[in-house]
Amino acid sequence: MVPSMSKLTTVSRPSPRKPSGARDSGTADNLPGAQRASGVDGRRSGDASAVERAERPTIRIAHLPRGEQMGLDLTGRRAVVSGASAGIGAETVRVLAEHGADVAFCARTADAVEDLAAALARTQGNVHGYVADMADADAIAAFCDTVEAEIGAPDILVNNVGASPSRNFLHMSDDDWFALFELNVMAAVRLTRRFLPAMRAQQWGRVVMMNTAAAKYPGAAIVDYSATKGALAVATKALARKYAADGVLINSIAPGRIRTEMWERTAREVAEAKGHGDVEAVFTERSKDIPLGRFGRSDEIANVVLFLCSDLATYVSGATIDVDGGLGSYVY
Template sequence: MHVDLTAKTAVITGSSSGIGLAIATELARSGARVVLTGRDARRLGEAGDRLRESVPGADVSALAVDLADEDGAGELHVTFPEPDILVNNLGVFGARPALEISDDEWRTYFETNVLSAVRLIRTYLPGMTGRGWGRIVNIASDSALVIPQEMIHYGVSKTALLAVSRGFAKEAAGTGVTVNSVIAGPTHTPGVESFVREMVGGELPWEEAQRAFMREHRPQSLLQRLIEPEEIAHLVVYLSSPQASATTGAALRVDGGYVDSIVP
């Protein structure tokens, strides 16, 4: 399948590394102009350089902004007012015993993982529907369906994101705009690599640590390895394409078979 996103502009939140940068790279490879966002200007600059090395001639912009608050969302909107594609990838995660999660931590996870997406959808959806075309993709997690004991707050925030996606898909019904979620499984990113070492110890070589983590903490995985960010990005590119015009309100899994379900 050839996906051509020439003349489309895509905003990808949380895209200075990991899944977000992989998504931006693959969208650029399909011809889209991509907008990287993150809080650290230096990291964003480095990410832009890596993307241009991977996709020569790519049209890449970046904005250092905190999208976990209303001011950040407003600044993004002023700077990039009319994207065709919005990928809400921004998120935080970390292990914490359930009874030790404070109210402030719950608020932080909700603001970052849920409300950041709600604000941007609320900001950009009217323009997309007015133009009669748009794609919104929210990056959820297997933890939305299989709540991990070691990070309940993260799982709950991603469950909420699935509901956000379904609800806004109904709001966009019949407009030419689609809204979908991607349920990403355990993925090899810098943050997850640190998390894996936290869970299994830092002494093991990486390949051995990865296998131990999957065996001990994610034994449901049929892939039996961490997913690479590019594998998540491929599904996002499809959902961002004209070819995905009949897919909306859906939660699509790219989880390596982690979620034990026979329905998507």
């Protein structure tokens, strides 16, 4: 049975292997709207403070794994990823955890959280799954309370949650508009507002807003989606300019056509409507105007998230990075 989405539920699985010195999750029994969970612990040694990270001895680069050679090691960093049930969100959790981050993620259903947590139980970093509805302000507050109690305030925030319904403008009610704005804009606003102070205090933080190419070349069938993402793009620019001096780098990614479950569903509907049922034919047709000739993969977006969250991206702030296979024809 799926828990009420007005509250937060955490999902826990025992770790198959946990080394000596690994940090145990804290407790959050007394938090309103939250139930305690120990998280899903993978293989990562104890947390490192900012001072400890700065005092690490110099190590010969040739002896490091490739990710560490490139400056992509996130060991000691804590990350939060919203809307991670599948697709880009799930891949982002995996990539960050594989590079050593302690990752808390959320999704709306317990099954989605359990499936991802189980799949990532043996990653390098610890993975903590939570059930929370990001369209609900109280659920967001409870999620933040629990994350801070169990793993601490995050250094990295990936605002991935969002929806992109396709519908006729003339049939969209005010409530339809408000509901999508709550999810696509206010979830990011609330999470960022909550976690930003701790990032500023430590003079290091990364916030990544998952945007869309549709914010730059919108279509009538997704006018509300494009409008909400346009608002998010403006917020990203303004916040990046405001908080860069505090060591908090805020950027966004604008994916093009990525072969996620959303597109799989759309392709099935189109194939059925055309009467041939050939999903691959739909993808082939929709790939013709993409210079790279194909849809993107979720991991190709997650890898850009990893870069922006790493110490390689120290001079990237307020940027919107297009990851669309060359589809965008605009200059600015």
